[in-house]
Amino acid sequence: MIRTVLAGAFALGLTVSATTAEAQQRQRFEYWYGLTGQLGEVMEQHCRRFNESQTRYEAVCVGQGGYDRAEQNTIAAFRARQHPTLVQIYDAGTVNFMLSGVTYNAVQFARDFDMRLNWADYFPGISAYYATSRGDMWSFPYNSSTAVMYWNREAWRSIGRNEPPATWEQMERDMRALRAAGHACPHTYDFDTWQSVEQMSAIHGEPIATRNNGYDGLDAELLVNRGLIPRHLGNLQRWTGEGLARVNTAQTGRTIIQAFADGTCASMLSSIANHGVVGQTAREGLDWGVAMIPLYEGYQRRNSLVGGASLWVLQGKSREEYQAAAAFLDFVLTPAEVKWMPRVTGYIPITRPAFREMQQEGFYAAPPYAGREIAMQSLTATEPTPVTRGIRLGNFTSIRAEIRSEWEAAASGRKTIQQALDDATIRSNQVLRRFEQTMRGRQLP
Structure with missing residues (x-):
């Protein structure tokens, strides 16, 4: 009996040793990602799926605690020669990484390492955001989203309407009817500029900056203090004052997603990536759906912007690490993997072949996912134009923070919306000039 146990233990030891040896023989590479929470767990799961799919390579995946930190930590690590081979960088960091001098051009990388990738498979609305002015990709689009309107069907039926509003003028009439019918919060919003400034400008075909939103040069200047944005943010403020809309943020104790999912507020603008979260947290029996963001009358709809992140390869690694990456x-x-991502998140499929397969397989007819195709319709409403392909402004995260800060100041009554946007434009242009000076002598590709 003792001999049997010892023999079994010895055999088990051999198995563990063999497994360890096999792992040590794999070529490893390091991948840093910015997503956190449930989405961070999905990133870890994707790495495990890769590691379990083959025996030659091993992805060592390390969360950075947020998109901002992933960008900052990567630059610092590169200076110390402690950087990863691959990093996930969000849309706002694109121009910073394009001009950083630390990246390995994605088109060249794919060619050098015989990747199977077909660049034409990407949806134009996705690839255009990460492409150079000549259309060359410098990173690999990965997790993508766009903004939509979430609406409570039951609330709208209470005012005799079965369709979401297609225009903001109709939206205002609906909000008044909802308020009269006893709905205390017809619409909720926060101060996220991605939905209310960037996406709103794109679908209306208006730039938020000169030089085609910065694609044509680092000398771009912000334009958010003119055109549609003062009108729209002014309307949001007026609707709030009239009790038709309500601000919900983490600071107020409830986010817009929570306020919508529990049935308190009848509509919101948010990322399609939150579709799964709403589905999982919605009040029992809540009848809800998604629609394209309304337009103001007199405008022709344009494609919305892609959000999310792409994967960047960094310089200074061995050929073996690059082969693994x-x-x-x-x-x-x-x-198969592009289709897997929307099943476990609210992200959209980034390639046309995967999207077609999902349609054929009935993905969008299944109750948990129904409506997500609206995001694809919004993203592909038109071919990207010089204004709707994306936003290419240096230190864009700081610019977003300037606009948000001033918008909050206006919401608190300290200044008018116009004055707030004028001030945000002045300070954002200072950010752009400092970035231009830092990158002096460099040209956008």
Whole structure:
């Protein structure tokens, strides 16, 4: 009996040793990602899926605690020669990384390491955001989203309407009717500029900056203090004062997602990436859906902007590490993996072949996912124009913070919306000039 146990233990030891040896023989590479919470867990799961799919390579995946930190930590690590091979950088960091001098051009990388990727498979609305002015990709689009309107069907039926509003003028009439019918919060919003400034400008075909939103040069200047944005933010403030809309933020104790999902507020603008969260947290029996963001009358709808992040390869690694990273990129960009991402998150499929397969398989007819195709319709409403392909402004995170700060100041009554946007424009242009000076002598590709 003792001999049997010892023999079994010895055999088990051999198995563990063999497994350890196999892991040690794999070529490892390091991948840093910015997503946190449930989405961070999905990133870890994607790495495990890759590691379990083959025996040659191993992805060592390290969360950075947020998109901002992923960008900052990567630059600092590169200076110390402690950087990863691959990093997930959000949309707002694109121009910073394009001009950083630390990246390995994605088109060249794919060619150098014989990747199976077909660049034409990406939706134009996705690829255009991460492409150079010549259309070359410098990073690999990965997790993508766009903004939509979430609406409470039951609330709208109470005012005799079965369709979401297509225009903001109709939205105002609906909000008044909802308020009269006893709905205390017809609409909720926060101070996130991605929905109310960037997406709103894009779908109306208006730039938020000169030089085609910065694509044509680092000398761009902000334009958010003119045109549509003062009108729209002014309307939001007026509706709030009239009790038709309500601000909900983490600071107020409830986010817009929570306020919508529990049935308190009848509508909101948010990322399609939150579709799964709403579905999982919605009050029992809540009848809700998504629609494209309304337009103001007199405008023709344009494509909305892609959000999310892309994967960047960094310089200074061995050929073996690059081969491992190329295998990982090939893996996550296969149709099977592109389809997997929307199933476990609210993100959209980034390639046309994967989207077609999902349609054929009935993905969008299944109750948990129904409505997510609206995001694809919004993103592909038109071919990207010089104004709707994206936003390419240096230190864009700081610019977003300037606009948000001034918008909050106006909401608190300290200044008018116009004055707030004028001040945000002045300070944002100072951010742009400092970035231009820092990058003096460099040209956007």
